[in-house]
Structures are given as C-alpha cells and as structure tokens.
Amino acid sequence: xxxxxAELNEKLHRKDIxxxxxxxxxxxxxxxxxxxxxxxxxxLYSFLAPGNYGDVKWAFSTDGWFNVFFSRDIFDDTVxxxxxxxxxxxxxxxxxxxxxxxxxxxxxxTAYFIATRAPQNRSIWLFLITIxxxxxxxxxxxxIQEVIRSEGLINTILIKLGIIQAPIQMLFTDFAILLGMxxxxxPLMVLPLYASLEKLDFRLIEAAYDLYASRFNVLMKVIxxxxxxxxxxxxxxxxxxxxSSYVIPRVLGGGKNLMIGNLIELQFGQGxxxxxxxxxxxxxxxxxxxxxxYYVRNAGKNGGSAHG
Amino acid sequence: MAKRFSIRRQPGFxxxxxxxxxxxxxxxxxxxxxxxNSGTSIATWEGFSLRWFQxxxxxxxxxxxxxxxxxxxxxxxxxxxxxxxxxALATTRTAPYRGLTFKYSMVNMPLLVPEIVTAVALLILFxxxxxxxxxxxxxxxxxxxxxxxxxxxxxxxxxxxxxxDLSLERAAADLYANAFQTFRYVTLPLLWxxxxxxxxxxxxxxxxxVVITExxxxxxxxxxxxxxxxxxxxxxxxxxxxxxxxxxxxxxxIVTVFFFLSRNPQKDDK
Numbered sequence: 001x002x003x004x005x006a007e008l009n010e011k012l013h014r015k016d017i018x019x020x021x022x023x024x025x026x027x028x029x030x031x032x033x034x035x036x037x038x039x040x041x042x043x044l045y046s047f048l049a050p051g052n053y054g055d056v057k058w059a060f061s062t063d064g065w066f067n068v069f070f071s072r073d074i075f076d077d078t079v080x081x082x083x084x085x086x087x088x089x090x091x092x093x094x095x096x097x098x099x100x101x102x103x104x105x106x107x108x109x110t111a112y113f114i115a116t117r118a119p120q121n122r123s124i125w126l127f128l129i130t131i132x133x134x135x136x137x138x139x140x141x142x143x144i145q146e147v148i149r150s151e152g153l154i155n156t157i158l159i160k161l162g163i164i165q166a167p168i169q170m171l172f173t174d175f176a177i178l179l180g181m182x183x184x185x186x187p188l189m190v191l192p193l194y195a196s197l198e199k200l201d202f203r204l205i206e207a208a209y210d211l212y213a214s215r216f217n218v219l220m221k222v223i224x225x226x227x228x229x230x231x232x233x234x235x236x237x238x239x240x241x242x243x244s245s246y247v248i249p250r251v252l253g254g255g256k257n258l259m260i261g262n263l264i265e266l267q268f269g270q271g272x273x274x275x276x277x278x279x280x281x282x283x284x285x286x287x288x289x290x291x292x293x294y295y296v297r298n299a300g301k302n303g304g305s306a307h308g
Numbered sequence: 309m310a311k312r313f314s315i316r317r318q319p320g321f322x323x324x325x326x327x328x329x330x331x332x333x334x335x336x337x338x339x340x341x342x343x344x345n346s347g348t349s350i351a352t353w354e355g356f357s358l359r360w361f362q363x364x365x366x367x368x369x370x371x372x373x374x375x376x377x378x379x380x381x382x383x384x385x386x387x388x389x390x391x392x393x394x395x396a397l398a399t400t401r402t403a404p405y406r407g408l409t410f411k412y413s414m415v416n417m418p419l420l421v422p423e424i425v426t427a428v429a430l431l432i433l434f435x436x437x438x439x440x441x442x443x444x445x446x447x448x449x450x451x452x453x454x455x456x457x458x459x460x461x462x463x464x465x466x467x468x469x470x471x472x473d474l475s476l477e478r479a480a481a482d483l484y485a486n487a488f489q490t491f492r493y494v495t496l497p498l499l500w501x502x503x504x505x506x507x508x509x510x511x512x513x514x515x516x517x518v519v520i521t522e523x524x525x526x527x528x529x530x531x532x533x534x535x536x537x538x539x540x541x542x543x544x545x546x547x548x549x550x551x552x553x554x555x556x557x558x559x560x561x562i563v564t565v566f567f568f569l570s571r572n573p574q575k576d577d578k
Contacts, residue, residue, distance in 0.1 A: 017407075136518075
C-alpha cells in the first residue's frame, strides 16, 4: 500500500513539473524569440563578411573580429592596433567606473540616511528616490542638458554671482556624460544599499563605540564590511548599464564623445559594417558577463557572513 | 555642540543625502518650470503661459507618436504580464526542480543583456523578417517591448506569490475545489495586486523605452521618446518641456499607484 502511495506521489510530482513547464512556456518562448535568441544571431553575424550597403554577405569571415582589435591601412596594408576602438573602450570603462564611484559617494550616505529614519517614514524617502528612476531616461538627460548648457541655470547663476565672466562649456564634454550617468543611475545604487543597511544590527555599532572606536572607524571597520553585499550589488547595477550607455552620451556628449554603445550604433548606421558592429556587441556582452561573474562570486562569499 | 550623541549618526551624511535629493529633483523641476515659459527660450524666463502645451497639442507628429506609444505600451504590458504571471506561478512555491534555475535566468535575462546589444540583435532579426514577409507594422515593436517587459512584470508578481499564504489554497482543495476553481477563486484574487503592479511597471518601462525602439522601428513609426530624441538634435523650444512635463505626470501617476499597490503585501491580505 505504501508503495502505491509513493508511486502516486511520484506521478503527481511529475505532472506538477510538466504543468510548470507549460505555464512558463509563453514567457520562455517570448524571451527566446525576441530577446535572448537574437543574441545568437549577433554572434553568427560577427563571423560574416560585410555587405556593400549594410547587412552581410553569407560568407565566413573573421574580418569583423579582426577590425575590433586591429586596423589595416588602406594604402599599404600595414596592420596596426585599432587605437580608436581601444580609446573608446577604455573611455567607456573609465567613465562607467567613475560613475560607479560617484554613485557610491552620494548613494551611500543617502541610503544610510533613509535607513536611519523612523520606520514609518522610510518608504516616503524611498519613494522620493524611485520617482526620478521611473522618469523617462531621455527626459532626465534633457533636463540635465538644460541645467548645464551655456545659457542654462548653473552658468546663469555663476555669472550673476560674478564668479565667472563667460559661461563654462559643460555640455558635450566628458563631464556632462559623467554627470548625466551619475544622475540617472544614482537610484540603482541607493536601493540595494538601503536593503543592506536596513538590516544593519546597530547593537554592533554600539559595541564598537563602547570599545572606543571613532566615528570614522565605526564606518569603515563595522558598517562598510557589514553592508558589503549591498555595495557590490549596487556597484554592479550601476556599472553594467553605465558601461553600455547609449542615450546619455548621445544627448550629453554631443556625438563626438563616443562610448561603446554609440560605436556599435555607428557600425549599423553610417559605418555600414554590420559584422564589426556585431563583434563589438559580443565584446560588450563578454565584458558585462565578467562583471556579473565577479559579482556572483563575491556576493556568494560575503552574503553568507553578513547574515551569520 | 549640544547635540545628543547618537550611534546612528554619521557626520555629514544627512547633508550629502539632502544634497542628493536636491540634485535629483533640481533638473526635473527646472524642466517643468520652463514648460510654462511664454518666451521661445528654454533658458530665459519671460512670463507664465500655457502656449507650449497648446502648441504640443496641435503638433500632429507629437499626437501621433503619443498614441503610438500608448498603443504599444498597453498591448505589450498585457502580453508581458500574462506571460510573467504564468511564469511566476511556475517558478514559485515549490521545491527546486530541474529547469527551475534555467527558467529563472531566462526570465531575468533581458535585464542583464545591454539594451544596445538587444537592439542591434533585433534590428538584424527583424530586418530579415521584414524582407521575407513584407510585413512592417507595429507588430515588431510590440513583440520586442513585450519581451523586455517580462522581467519587470515578473518581479512584483513573484514577490506577491512568495508572501502569499498557502493554507487558503489547501483549504480550497480540501473542500473539493478543482485546480482551476482554486486558481480562479482563491489564488487569482489574492494575487491581483501583484498582477496590477506588474502590469503598471511593464507599461511604464515600455513607454520609456528609447534604444530598442529606435533600432526596431520602421519609417514613420516614431514613439514619443524616439520623436523627442530626434528633436533634441535641433534647436529646442519649450514645447519639448511641455511634452516632457505631460509625460512626467503620466509616469508619476502610474508609479504612485504602483507604490501603494506593492507596499506591505501582508497588510491587505487580512
């Protein structure tokens, strides 16, 4: 009898799992067709030859990948490293890292501030952080553009106060991109930091003060290690979209200060070199994957100790 | 000096926090204020007027782009939410089983892949299909939007499901409700706030999208964001501010409702 029960259970279990596959099928198919699947096509295209007017010729070629790293002189066929690409990649990584650091500098105190409010008020502060986040990215970029343009708010105020005579050129510089990216991504840093800080056990801080720790030591040696998972999560959440920014550099960088995203677009627009664009896209995905991998490894290590 | 010593205080943190909030809202506030400027400049204030709202309202391109945006966002949000609800039911409240991790990572994948790469991938795929089938309607945009909205709709639904009490469904089953009845009369009503929250999140995300739309759209298929992106290259008048302000108000309204729907799921269970 117990054997029958076990068999029945096993059958029910198998049916349950089958049902669960049916239930998830629509989402899996939708994402497979219109989000993940096409990435494989990008990989395929990176190994084809460019067509004359965009698109590709159906012939195997490694030119796309070759062109990511090297450039061939049109006149004497000499091969040299593709400086332009390396410069843009390096710029993008630098800007994304700087954005992450700035978001951390402003986001950490902000998250800490919210986490130390009275519990009933916290959700209002959090709401205030989330509103700009749900505001269209383009509108936020446009808003930044207005504030920093030559006849914009900042320059007008500085001139009125007599601090400067002529407006400072801020728009269409790296500074503008950095400002815009920090502005846009700050909530992504604050939210995971808040989630960590909210769980912070203040008895530990009390203990540190009892042992004559200074405020700075409490911050660096007690609080920061305890919320490290939040810091890593926030940094990754900022770094990845910042690295692949397209709208911000386009609107605030004014077309000459490119980032990887704009370089990719160029290959599908004016450049008409789809295989190169595809290879650049794959490169970007690989960088993002490495960042994710770093996150998963570190979050796994520290997540355990933080809860212990 | 007389401030009481508090272990929670860190010097300067409150100041930085206030500065962050100020900086977050200053550009948006400026943008909204200049939407009401009567002059043609977006930098010098010349007096209060609603003329730019009027001019945006009479701009055929703006109206068409707005309608297209709303159309795409509504359809895509519904498709994404239905898929996400089913996927959430399939991936929660169970012991780990083979394929669970796969499903979970598939559903969240659109969040991880850089948007520009997805955009390029869809451009390649859809441009082929356009040649093969000759169809170049809004279907491509709706399909693309539905896909990247799934993880956003999935998040609140899954959260709601996980905080739900299993005992009610067990009770229904004990009272001889079949699987469908249990779902229809017990699970679904309890899950409803999560589904609505997911729907609204998906709607806002679709409405805001620039990058994927910019690459996937065929000629004459501008949505409001891609129309604005095109306009930003030219001389900008406060009409842009007016459009942005209306857009902002719409997002704000949706997010406020979302906020109240998704907070404290346990509270309204009782």
